[in-house]
Amino acid sequence: MKKDQLYAVVDIEATGASIGRDERMIQFACLLVRNGDIIQSFDTFVNPSRKVSRTIRDLTGITTQDLATAPYFEDIAHVIRHLLEDTIFVAHNVGFDFQFLNECLERAGLKPLSIPAVDTVELAQILYPSEDSYQLKELTASLGYKLEQAHNALSDAEATVFLLNKLDDKIRSLPLITIESLTDLSPSTTAETALFFRDALDDMLKNPCDLSDSLMIVGDMAIKKPISPTVQEQYRKQPVYPYNEEGKRSVLSHIGLDWRSGQSEMMNTLFNYLKKDTPNYTQLIEAAPGSGKTYGYLFPSYYLASKENKIIISTYTKILQKQLSADIIPVLNQKMPFSKAVAVAKSESHYLSLSAFYRKWKNTAATDTEAIFCMKILVWLTETTEGDLEEIGSGAHMAHAFWKDIRPSERLTPLPVFESYEFLHRRNRRLEESAIIIANHAYLLADWKKAQPIIQSGNVIIDEAHHLPDVIDQSATLSLRVSSLVKDLKQIGSIDKEDSILNQLDAAADSPVKDYQIRSLDSAAHILNEEWQEWSDSWIARIRQSDDYSDTVVEWKDHKIDLNALSVGMKKENKRVKATIDEMIYMGNQILELLESESEALSKEIKRLSSRLQLVIDRTQHLSEILTEMFFRQEKDSLTGIRFYSPSPWNTLTFYQYNHGSRELLHNRLHAVNHLVLTSSTLSVKGSTSYIQLALGLEQAEFSSFDSVFDYQKQGRLFVPDQQTAVGHLKRGAYASELAGQLENILKQTSENTLILFRSQETIQAVYQLLKNRPTLNRKTILAQNISGTPLKIAKQVKKAREVVVLGADSFWEGVDFPEDELKLVILTRLPFDSPDMPLVKHRHQLLSDQGMNPFVHDLLPRAVMKFKQGIGRLIRSVHDKGIWIVLDRRIIDSSYGSAFTDSLPEGLVLEEYPLDKIIDETRTFFRQTEGKD
Structure with a gap:
């Protein structure tokens, strides 16, 4: 100021x-x-x-x-x-x-x-x-x-x-060179906000100070100095792993952890396995919630990992990956008697390219919208050591093309001044020097699909391993979103559309591009835009004409495409749109070759347009290659499908192709790992791990399980209504109505935050409308997936409201985290079986049938039991939590397979069967008593 x-x-x-x-x-x-x-x-x-x-x-x-x-x-x-x-x-x-x-x-x-x-x-x-x-x-x-x-x-x-x-x-803490750059770009800010930067610059020029020791100047930018990974051993020799209780208590207490017998056994099991030279089996570890699974595998890993003998730890989500790297690892490095160099492995697309950003920044006018983005990055560069763009704050602007343009690209030639400082180069060096690598399943599998994987190690620990079969299927699936090409075509624009690439190329007096080239690209882009829309519309119409399609259900529509059964007209349309895409790519590349040949004479503005066009043509070329794979190179046992979100089909229309060969490749990579540990809170069904072994093709495995420290007998109760209130066999409309009535009876007599888990989006929407119109529930905040917002938005709303009722499916069974102690009641409306009508599920079951196996026994049932265990695990997350589960699906008692679910319950949690009114009374009494005790 x-x-x-x-x-x-x-x-x-x-x-x-x-x-x-x-x-x-x-x-x-x-x-x-x-x-x-x-x-x-x-x-x-x-x-x-x-x-x-x-x-x-x-x-x-x-x-x-x-x-x-x-x-x-x-x-x-x-x-x-x-x-x-x-x-x-x-x-x-x-x-x-x-x-x-x-x-x-x-x-x-x-x-x-x-x-x-x-x-x-x-x-x-x-x-x-x-x-x-x-x-x-x-x-x-x-x-x-x-x-x-x-x-x-x-x-x-x-x-x-x-x-x-x-x-x-x-x-005022920023270096002078950064403040000068911010001031130059500040005319793009709102109102007279630029004054703030100009006044700061004036003061800094009068009282300059030395550059911080943590920063360096590279190419007109102040950036954080790279930090070399180091291993600081405080022992003269390799520290000895503490097997016994006394030794572990000493080290764990220093970290701030209590000694747990189950956790200690898990640590020893994992340590013994990783110490074997060439084990001929995979180690499976099931650790119940509260058993300390994360430290259970990290603690022994610290004693065994080295630069030469790395341990790869892969988590299911980037959030879990961040928790490990940002929250847990720093504590271990600080509190353990020695530290380890730990690196985070993410895909190339996460990182800023200094060369790409520099070119973008230098070709951005002070009045451009992108100038604000450049200002953010110039400040961020003084703070970040990893260059992971996920560190930059949230906002709708993150979807802007600018953020794609500043990432690494195969076509991008690094500027010599930045080559040794590029964040991708730093990431690779960290991976080489580290003892432990923290990855996520999606990145690990994407890396393993490469001819020369970056992550190669004989020691891999897969956390949340019950997700691995699905993530492998996703990794083996190509995806093409229709709207991505639409966005790129908007960037190319036309001669008449202001601010588009073609408009600015045509208007530039010093452009070497010939008039006929601009008009040829204009024509090709216009034709492609029309054909792409017509082609997409024809696919949407095709799905809407199917017998099982309903416009009344707001959900993702998912259908298989039988390429052999396509009409001759549809096949011709596929070829025509592919040829039109390639024609536009050809026209674009002609212009880019001309600009490249005269690059030294180009103005700043033309270079900027050339860079924009290059990125669009590269993305369109990649889309063309995916289109070829999907529609013109079908392999044995592959599956092609189409999906879209019914309220906005054109914006969400996505084609996908599951490739069995890619799945086999990933299985082979997995089997080639010398020490492979799979751990999760849900790996077994009735003590058997046959599902996960079959799903991953694991022939030899040893299984160890470790119980939770939670006292489920005191901390919670699990109910199922008696036969008179069963709703499982009613027709769809009657089921939703009866279910809404049951839920109303429960909700109107309880005040606790409630999560209601469904298996059908159609049922969620029908029940939501019924509950919203019940006067007895006026005091409740009722939120529903795909109606009240995304799962993340709903989780945030739970923090702000009272007496919240959330209706959710899919990720709500385990993936969405609610604030601590904010969830007291979980209602499971149906046992979580996958829909057998989904294309990928059908395909998976057909493959099992072809092998002479029963899809229900070997896939549907074990997957449902594991998901059920995850749903049960949503409630009790600490020794202080209290809660109630209510299962409204009588199949858990009445069916021949019900015992598979009841046998999977945590020790001490007993399924109690009462009339619904008594369940409600027991629930109210339980919460009164627990609140009184607290």
């Missing part, structure tokens, strides 16, 4: 958040700040002369009584305008506050303000690029400030003052 300048930090609450819709102010707060200190405060409620909606009352906490005696805006307008004169206006989302205030002033007959305005949202996005959220409460909490009354104007203004000072500190 400029010395002695007066800043007016303002926040406004209103009857609505829209500009130009006659909304009215209900609270105004302004804090005058000079040199970082608040010197004057002004805060008042404002009578809006109208009712305030319940939503706004709940959001702000401002009541009708608060506003009844408050002044009208017209009464204080002159005071506010006078207060703000000769200041710089600051707000968190200044686009709303400044414009809304000016609307109010003009309505009161006063001139609008013409003072400079600065936006702290945009400043935070640039100067704190790695934040998860830029909402005021979440952002300031991350920076160390507790905002007690969010959406109270005075509280929000105070938080914004805190943020403004933090932003000022942050910009």
Whole structure:
């Protein structure tokens, strides 16, 4: 901030958040700040002369009584305008506050303000690029400030003052070369936010300081110095693994862990297996929730891993991968008697290319939208050591083509100045030097599909291994999303479309591209756009004409494509659209070859257009290759299919092809691992691991299981309604109605947050509509998958609301994490069998049948039992958790296979059968008693 300048930090609450819709102010707060200190405060409620909606009352906490005696805006307008004169206006989302205030002033007959305005949202996005959220409460909490009354104007203004000072500190901590670059790009920022950068630069030029020892200047950019992976052994010889209880207690207590007998046995089992020279079997380890599985495999790995004898640990999701690398590994490296060099393995597409970014930055005008993105990255480069673009904060802008253009590409020639500092080069060096590599299943399998895999080791630990068969199938599946080509065609545009590649090439006076070449590419792109849409429409129409299609169900539609049964017309259409794609690629490459031949004479603008066109043509070439694989090279036992999300079929239309040969390749890679450990909380069914062995083609395996430390007998109860309330055999409409009635009876008499697990999107939607219309549930916040938002959005809403009911399927059985202690009741509506009508499931079952095996026994049942165990595991996550499960599917008792589910229950958890009314009474009593004990 400029010395002695007066800043007016303002926040406004209103009857609505829209500009130009006659909304009215209900609270105004302004804090005058000079040199970082608040010197004057002004805060008042404002009578809006109208009712305030319940939503706004709940959001702000401002009541009708608060506003009844408050002044009208017209009464204080002159005071506010006078207060703000000769200041710089600051707000968190200044686009709303400044414009809304000016609307109010003009309505009161006063001139609008013409003072400079600065936006702290945009400043935070640039100067704190790695934040998860830029909402005021979440952002300031991350920076160390507790905002007690969010959406109270005075509280929000105070938080914004805190943020403004933090932003000022942050910009002054940056190197001069970075601030100079930010200032050059700052004209792209909102209102007069550029002032913030110019004032900081002026001060830095007057008082320059030395570059931080942690930074270096490369190619006009300040970047974090690479950190070499090192192993710091505090022993003169290899540390001895502590087998016995006493030895383990000593080391574990230093880490901050309690000694658990089951965990200790797991550690010893894994250590003994990894010590064998050439074991002829795979080690399977089932560790129940609460048994300490993660440390169970990390602890012995630390004693055995080395640069020469690496251990690869693969997790199911990137989130789990991040938890290991960012949360657990640092603790072990700090607390263990010795440390290990650990590297994170992710695909090339995760990393920033310094060369690609440099070219993009230098060809970006200060007024371009992309200038803001460049500013974020220039700051981030002073912080990141890995260059993983996932570190950059969230936001809708991340879908912008800019973020694809700055990643590594096979066609990209690294600039010599950056070659040894490129983040991909650093990643590869870390992988070479490390003792332990943390990967995720998708990346590991993608790497194994390469002719020369980067990750080659004889020691692999697969965590959450029950997912591995499905991830292998996904990795063996090619995918083509129709909308990806549409986006690229929009970038190419046309001669008449402003800001498109063709428009700018045609308008450039110094372009060496011939007029006929531009018009040829224009024509090819136009024809392809029309044919691509017609081709896609014909596929959607084909699916909609199928017997089992229903527009009433909002879900992903998934259908097999029998390439041999396609009509002659459809086959011709496939060939025609492929030829049109190749024609456009040819035209594009002709232009690129010409530009490449005259690259030294090209202007900055033409180089930028050439780079954009190159990326689009490369992506289109890759799409053409996938199209060839899918429709013109069908292999034995492969499966081609099509899927789309019914509310927006054209935007989500995706073709896929499962390749049995790719699956076999990945199985062979897996079998070639010398020490292979598969661990999960759900690997067995009735003590047998035959499913996972069959699914992965493992001939020899040894199985060890370790019980949970949870006391399920005290911490939870599991119920199933008696025969009179069974709904399993009713028809679809009657089932949804009866199910909704059962759920209403449970929910209206309980206040605990509830997760209801389904197997059908159609049932979710039908039950959701019924429950939403039940007056007895008015106090509940009812959220449903694919209706209330994505699983991640729903999980966030659970944090903010009370008495939440979530209706979910698929990932909600295990993949979506809710806030700790926020879930008390889990209702399983049906046992989680896969739908046998799904193309990939049908295909899998056909392959089993061809081998003389029963698909139900060898696939459907074990997969359902394992998913059931995951659903049970959603509730009790610590020794303090308490909860209830209710299973509304009588098959768990009545069917011949029911014992497969009941035998999989944790020790101490007994299935209790009562009438539904008694179950509800028992549930209420249980929660009253547990709350009283707590």
